[in-house]
Amino acid sequence: MSTELATIVGPQAQKSVIQITKATVKKQLLAAEFTEQLDLESKPREFTMQGTEPVHPDLEQAFARLVPHFCLLTEQLEEGPNYWPTEDRDDLPAGFDSYGVTGIIAGAKGGVTLMGFRKLENGKVLNMTAQYVSFTDPSEQFEESDAWRYPHTEALEQLMEHVLDEVEAALRGKCSEVGRQLKMFNQEPEQQATTELPSETIQDDMPVEQPQAKPERQPRAPRKARQVVAEDAA
Numbered sequence: 001m002s003t004e005l006a007t008i009v010g011p012q013a014q015k016s017v018i019q020i021t022k023a024t025v026k027k028q029l030l031a032a033e034f035t036e037q038l039d040l041e042s043k044p045r046e047f048t049m050q051g052t053e054p055v056h057p058d059l060e061q062a063f064a065r066l067v068p069h070f071c072l073l074t075e076q077l078e079e080g081p082n083y084w085p086t087e088d089r090d091d092l093p094a095g096f097d098s099y100g101v102t103g104i105i106a107g108a109k110g111g112v113t114l115m116g117f118r119k120l121e122n123g124k125v126l127n128m129t130a131q132y133v134s135f136t137d138p139s140e141q142f143e144e145s146d147a148w149r150y151p152h153t154e155a156l157e158q159l160m161e162h163v164l165d166e167v168e169a170a171l172r173g174k175c176s177e178v179g180r181q182l183k184m185f186n187q188e189p190e191q192q193a194t195t196e197l198p199s200e201t202i203q204d205d206m207p208v209e210q211p212q213a214k215p216e217r218q219p220r221a222p223r224k225a226r227q228v229v230a231e232d233a234a
Contacts, residue, residue, distance in 0.1 A: 020106055022034075023167045029050070030049075055176060056166070065159050066101040070130055112133055
């Protein structure tokens with residue numbers, strides 16, 4: 001799965017093509033494996049990135065939208081009435097509270113493998129990997145049987161396009177502002193040392209103490225020349 005030309009990951013102000021092969025979000029930190037091309041003619045460069053800043057809530061929400069598909073693909077839940085979340089609400093129904101999607105693996109020929117977990121009643125976590133879902137057109141041999149065909153492939157593919165967009169945005173700097181360290185020492189040293197009272201705090205009826213003038217220094221009188229008295233000779 002590749003994205004359209006967009007701003008390069010690095011500091012260069014060019015365009016690049018990113019193809020994401022794997023992405024996981026654990027403890028609000030993104031880890032990703034991807035390739036990048038500076039242009040369509042250049043050779044792809046492989047990268048492995050471990051994020052250090054909390055991911056944006058949009059990325060977490062995109063992963064959460066994959067949970068109903070994950071539960072069906074791992075045969076944890078059965079589809080029924082009110083199973084799928086509606087478009088007008090961001091949170092999932094209560095039946096999905098024990099499940100979560102932590103990662104995706106994008107197939108080279110189009111498709112995805114979902115990775116996630118289930119919280120057990122004893123407090124432990126069961127990690128699971130769903131079966132691979134292909135987004136390519138099925139072959140004639142595959143059409144003879146629907147045993148391995150996922151019925152919600154088209155909906156999952158649309159969600160994956162949004163997930164990949166959010167992962168790419170995270171690679172290019174989109175993250176949560178919560179928990180980020182604020183800049184320190186924003187003021188200049190001269191500004192920090194100067195403290196001025198606002199004009200509103202000075203009342204008109206209060207006498208303003210005028211600074212006392214220092215007494216003028218009187219010029220010192222010239223010293224009298226010493227009179228040298230010669231002692232009488234004995």
